[in-house]
Amino acid sequence: MRIGLLSFFILCFSITAVAQNTSSIDFKIKNFGINVDGHFNTFSITVEFDEANSELESLSGTIKVSSIKTGIDNRDEHLKEEEYFDVTNHKQITLKSESITKLSDNQYKVKANLTIKGITKEINIKVNVAEVDNSYKITSNFELDRRDFKVGGGSFIMSDTVKISVVHFQDF
Template sequence: MAILWKIDPAHSEIQFKVKHLMITTVTGYFRTFNLEVETETEDFHTAKRIEFTADIDSIDTNNDQRDTHLKSADFFDSANHDQLRFVGGKYESHGDEAKLHGDLTIRGITKPITLDVEFMGTVVDPYGQYKAGFTVKGKIKRKEFNLTWDAVTEAGSVVVSDDVRLMAEVQLIKQG
């Protein structure tokens, strides 16, 4: 019998980091997201379904003007593509570390990616909920997903890097 796990949004965060002017890093978050995982047992090596979505309109980089630009057609085009989606495929585990292979869809473009996953353990919280924790990291090239806006400074520096680092702290709650 399959076990369903759902994300605990109060104890999870989804973020991305991008170099700006190649001298600093801007951090952004998706504030509204969902993740469901189905496993055969309480062991995540048996994961058979992993589905994640994030609402584009929930982007938060701590700068309203930049957030509006990221939601525009120059980047995510939230008017036509309201979510990004990751569907996990193969979960290869080596102890507490794993590789999660799956398909990421942004702006209607789907590409395979591999994420590094660190299993942080399981615990029963003070309310009797059985929880599992993970740290997830990865990297994508934004231009592969048609996030192609570019600008160059007068001195010739790139304004926004093509490399985007993905990071997530995820806490799942066992359902039922």
């Protein structure tokens, strides 16, 4: 029994250690007053640094919209329909930095163009950069108004605000 329990804890810690250096794009939105969490499984993030001073120079990303996961397959399929992400006509979400301002040693303000459902809006997000285990850990938490991108129509039961969390690891 002790060996089994010890093996379980070692496995849990091993999984946690591996998962710590995994990039992710997660979101949260209230629906009927309940938080719905989700993420995208397929995406790419490109970050460029000025090699002379290790400062953030550019940031871009692409998300494959059909990779959306909320834990409920029927809901995922519904979100791919025209009223929401319209995957048939808009297969990707893209973000491309237009300018980057250094706020402190590890924090930047990124002005970027975000395109969802063919609608491009300029957004401003704060990005944190830290050096972790021979890589850069780039994180950002920000909010979007889903109506700006015509996602979800005029739903009264779904919040207009979507909370986004991005974590990306990039080797030096």
